[in-house]
Amino acid sequence: MIKPLRKRHLQIWALWTVLIPVGIIVAWMAVPKKVTQELVQPVTLKNTNVTLASVEKENYKLSLVLDTAENKDLLNLEFINKEKIDAVSFLVYRLTDTTTDNIDKQEILGRTGSSNPQYFPLTYIYVRSCFEFSNIAKFVLYDIRKKQPIDTLIFKVSNTGIAL
């Protein structure tokens, strides 16, 4: 190796000494944090939803729906109360940590309320990770009064669509 080439090698790695740590730190800081304290308010009712998959129980119906308004294709979790349950007593969680049963470790999407149906928006990052990596979407319906999960819903994501 000649002297200018050795110098160029060193210059490149001196540059990487700055750029790589900066890149790692910036990307790490941009990782979406789990919402644990703040309850997300349900979005308003929309007429442009396409249901991808749904599960119907005696008291409620939960669906993954695609909001196609303005070609944005936003994914929402739809909760329909059949008015047989006290709607305000449930929290909806997305199961993010499969290694624990502790509900506090999961990501809270919001609290069921008086609106019916209700929509819990799923973030772009979540949707992308669902499709590209985990291939499953798990949700927990949690009873605040009894302090226990009452239902776990698993949607499987595949190349052909989303199914229960």
Add this chain to the structure above:
Amino acid sequence: MSIGYAAVGWNRQKKIYDWLIFGFCMLYLLTFVGLTAVFNPDYTFETVLIRSTSTLAVLLLHIILSIGPLARLNKKFLPLLYNRRHLGVTMFCIAASHGAFSILQFHSLGNVNPIVSLFTSNTNFNSIAGFPFQALGFFALIIFFLMAITSHDFWLHNLSPKVWKTLHMFVYLAYFLIVMHVMLGVIQYETHPVFVILISLGAAWLITLHLIAGTKEVKKDNQQFNPAAEGFVYVSEANEFEEGRAKIFCIDKERIAVYKHQNKLYAIHNVCKHQGGPLGEGKIVDGCITCPWHGFQYLPKNGQSPPPFKEMVSTYDVKVNEGKVWLNPNPYPEGTERQGAIIIN
């Protein structure tokens, strides 16, 4: 070293090297698949393939980028350097598998060309968390592809060493792209800190290694020699030379290797004509100075490769006076025969 071109000039070392690479890769992939089946049974086989090939390619890239500075810091690592290009081509094949599986799974089922889809399905360039990280991996793969297809000596000779070396230095850009591909891709979903720790440790290891090796080389390059009469400069004591080995001196801009062979000192240009390997870090084998990188050989007295090979390097005048070695840094044309300086004990 060969006078013609063959796909691979197989020898025992290369076969052992390649079997080790193959065994390691298979062991890694099977272990990854096995562990995923046990701990994450929900994952699809396509996802496991994408993840196992990606992590293996990143690991191999770190090993490849470590070999150069390690070999400069310690000669024990030179055997790894000998066949590094096979490791590089292997890494490209695994990275290409990762790219192909990813494009098939995420971009091939729509009515848009998969490559077009790769660049148009996500255009969140103003978002860090949602940045189109796949494009970064794609560009890195293009660099690896160009490096892999030009890794043969045929391209080294036909592109010229300068162009070839410049092209292959783009591996550093590819490494940066890969780090950001990982950080803006999987790290955004897999928020467990172990992934960030691993990629950070890898980067810290490579940066430290390259800076240490590079700084050591700069010190060698900046070594000062006092000029003396008739263009000769004093460089060393004659008894400091080991038979069949060399000492390297950087005078002005170029490094010169001074070899001791059969009680005589010979000086030749330190840069091998093949890939710029440091001739002074090799040794004399069968009467020829042998490059430590890929075994290219030169005769000490004239810097010519033994027939039928045609490579030649510059030679220099060296003299020994009262046990002191004097070197003239003005080069003779490549292949010029010099008598060498006899060491009187």
